[in-house]
Amino acid sequence: MRFLTVILVFALLSSGSVRAAEPPGIVVIVNPASGVDKLTRDEVIDIFLGRYRKLPSGRVAMPIDVTDQGDRARFYQLLVKKSPAEMSSYWARLVFSGTTSPPFQAPDAQTALDLVQSNPNAIAYVDRSAVTPKVKVVLEIKP
Amino acid sequence: MKRIFETFAMAAMIAVPLQIAQADELGDSRFTVRGFGTLAATTQNTDGVEFRRNTGQAGGVEAGEVELETDSIVGMQLDARLDSKFDVVLQGVSRQRADGDWAPQVTQGFVRWSPDDSFAVRAGRVGYDIYLLAESRQVGYSYPAVRPSPEFYGQITNDDIDGGDLSYTRRVGRGLIRARVFGGDGSGELVFADGSEKKAEGAVYGATFDYIWRGWTARIAYVQFNYDAGRDVPLLVGALRATQFPGALAVADDLDKKSYRSDGVQIGVAYDDGPVLAQLMYGAVKSDSIAGPDFDKFYGLFGYHFGEITPFVAFASSSDRNPVHDAGLPNVPQLAPLNAAVVAIQKATRSTQHTTSLGVRYDFNPHFDLKLQVDLLGVTDSSIIFDRRPNAGSPVDLTVVSAAVDFVF
Numbered sequence: 001m002r003f004l005t006v007i008l009v010f011a012l013l014s015s016g017s018v019r020a021a022e023p024p025g026i027v028v029i030v031n032p033a034s035g036v037d038k039l040t041r042d043e044v045i046d047i048f049l050g051r052y053r054k055l056p057s058g059r060v061a062m063p064i065d066v067t068d069q070g071d072r073a074r075f076y077q078l079l080v081k082k083s084p085a086e087m088s089s090y091w092a093r094l095v096f097s098g099t100t101s102p103p104f105q106a107p108d109a110q111t112a113l114d115l116v117q118s119n120p121n122a123i124a125y126v127d128r129s130a131v132t133p134k135v136k137v138v139l140e141i142k143p
Numbered sequence: 144m145k146r147i148f149e150t151f152a153m154a155a156m157i158a159v160p161l162q163i164a165q166a167d168e169l170g171d172s173r174f175t176v177r178g179f180g181t182l183a184a185t186t187q188n189t190d191g192v193e194f195r196r197n198t199g200q201a202g203g204v205e206a207g208e209v210e211l212e213t214d215s216i217v218g219m220q221l222d223a224r225l226d227s228k229f230d231v232v233l234q235g236v237s238r239q240r241a242d243g244d245w246a247p248q249v250t251q252g253f254v255r256w257s258p259d260d261s262f263a264v265r266a267g268r269v270g271y272d273i274y275l276l277a278e279s280r281q282v283g284y285s286y287p288a289v290r291p292s293p294e295f296y297g298q299i300t301n302d303d304i305d306g307g308d309l310s311y312t313r314r315v316g317r318g319l320i321r322a323r324v325f326g327g328d329g330s331g332e333l334v335f336a337d338g339s340e341k342k343a344e345g346a347v348y349g350a351t352f353d354y355i356w357r358g359w360t361a362r363i364a365y366v367q368f369n370y371d372a373g374r375d376v377p378l379l380v381g382a383l384r385a386t387q388f389p390g391a392l393a394v395a396d397d398l399d400k401k402s403y404r405s406d407g408v409q410i411g412v413a414y415d416d417g418p419v420l421a422q423l424m425y426g427a428v429k430s431d432s433i434a435g436p437d438f439d440k441f442y443g444l445f446g447y448h449f450g451e452i453t454p455f456v457a458f459a460s461s462s463d464r465n466p467v468h469d470a471g472l473p474n475v476p477q478l479a480p481l482n483a484a485v486v487a488i489q490k491a492t493r494s495t496q497h498t499t500s501l502g503v504r505y506d507f508n509p510h511f512d513l514k515l516q517v518d519l520l521g522v523t524d525s526s527i528i529f530d531r532r533p534n535a536g537s538p539v540d541l542t543v544v545s546a547a548v549d550f551v552f
Contacts, residue, residue, distance in 0.1 A: 042317045042357065051355060052312050052319050053260045060227075060260055080358070081417030085451055085506035090415075092285040092551045093276055096179060096220060098232035098251050098269070 025142045026075055027128045029113070029135040033120040034059060039138040045079060047123060049090070050100035055123075063103035064112045064124040071109060075125045078141045175222040181283035183214035183514075183547035191532030194520070194543050196290045198527055199300040199332045201243035201340075204543070212239045214290050214547060216281055218250070230255050236281050241332030241340045250281065250303050266307040271325050272351045273299065275362055275411040275424060284549035287420060287446045287455045287504050289516045294459035295426065295442040297527040298494055300331025304347045318356030325349055329368070335491060336529040345370035345402055358416025364409040369402050372434070379484050383470055386478065390471020394485055397432050405430040418448040420455070433485075436492040438463045451506040460497035463524065467493070495523040511550045518543040 028044050030036050035057030039047075046052040053061040066072050076082050082090070091102050106112040112124040117134040131137055186209050187194045193203030196213055204210040218236035225231060234251035253267030270279050279302060280291040306327015312319055329347040334340050349366035376398055383395035411424035426440045439462050446455030467489045469482035502516030522528050523538045530536065 040317070043314075045357060046314075046319060046355075052314065058259075083448070083451070083506075084509050085512075086448060088509045088551070089285055089506070089512075092179065092282050095177060095222075096218070096234065096279050096282045096285065096551075098220070098222075098234065098253065098255070098265075099263075101175070101222065 026125050027137045028125050028139040029116050030123050030138050031120040032136045059121050061123050062121040064106050065103040066109050066112050067105050067107050173224050178219045179282045179551045180217035181547050181549045185210050185213045185545045187541050187543040189541035193529035196293050197297040199241050200239050201334050228258050241334045261312055263310050268303050268305050270303050272323055275413050284551045289514050289545045289547045292442045292459040293527050294461040295440050301329050304329045321353040323351045343370045358414050360413045362411045366407045368405045371402050394470050403432045403435045405435045420446040434488045438494045453504040455502050457500040461494040463495045493524045493526050496525040497521050514547045516545045
């Protein structure tokens, strides 16, 4: 019983905690033809964590990761407070279950931006400064 | 020892060129090759017993021995995307089997059709959904401990069924609900302390219902196992009936079935958000015969990520509901073998033991981890642990120490 209490207390205390070094914000972008004006944080988490890849407009979402470790690490740290190693462990659970696959891998932010501009199902993350009129910002993830 | 090194060396030779090929094809790759493995050394301190992680392993870790075969494993997976709705997965795993061999087995091989991510159908050899956060217990890299809890999962000898499943996911409120039904033929292997083996084959059906929101996953699951009684049971039933003793007749009636049925339920909740990882699970298994398992089980784990280092503590317990009883025959030499046979049938599925685990995982690379773990076991009556002491059957404690390197690529 004491064991359960300790687990629950730690879980509750930690759920609202934020790590010390807080990185700057990042925006989630989609194609203007996606039929989506905004997404909630929960929807973005579910899309990028492979749980439910459907946009509110009914389109199947195609998430894009940037293989550049800095951008990707910053995004997942802001979104779900997880390090690259924790994300790698998370994906190991899913890919070897054969249930889903990780996001499409773009080599850099410019490629991710180009893919979103050309594909109405694509969804990616970039710095706000990189946003162009050809994509739509649907969520800003602040530190 | 030699076999395990040969297996890992072969996997490495295959993996290196495949990893390069995969890197070249990043983009819209139609084929993806992935692999995983664990190289683990395990030892324990109690003479006369052997520690195993599940009832399908041919042998266990003896006192003072450093054993590489108990927790080591290697597997590869090929994913092929046929089009936007169809894909194929083929997975092979090499690990210690019931006959002590390391011959690879196909653990997954299915076609999946998913028209829009809400709905998915898989047909072929599929993993069934009995683990709270994953379908496979073979991928050490995907969980914090060296091995899945023997108390919670050690009686489950196979992870896959030849059949299929159907899942449906939709958004409800801020979270997701996911329902899955599955069914097919399962085939597992059991090894007993006397070295004998038995195949456990039969139909498996079940359903899971999950609610997922951010770091929280809650699950209710039901699984039904139907397994063949085996060739020796009719002989035993006939001999018990021939005695005409009321107790023996009652046991004969209980055992006289073509197949036995076990029903299992699981309730679990997991929290995996930011630095915190916690799991709580309760399970109950009930059988329609004394030949089947009948026990309650509990598992709890708490881990905390300090950067790349994750210490964790876990507790697991399984407890049989009924005592072992004999055939109720007089204790005379002519009838003693029948009493012993009835006891042996029940002993094959006993599961009263508990483990407290302390460990640490170090993610020294995005694709590798190093784990150190100490398990303090108290065993009262368990078919997972081989007990060969002169006073076999009395409670025994053992301390298991393990070091493991897990990898994925």
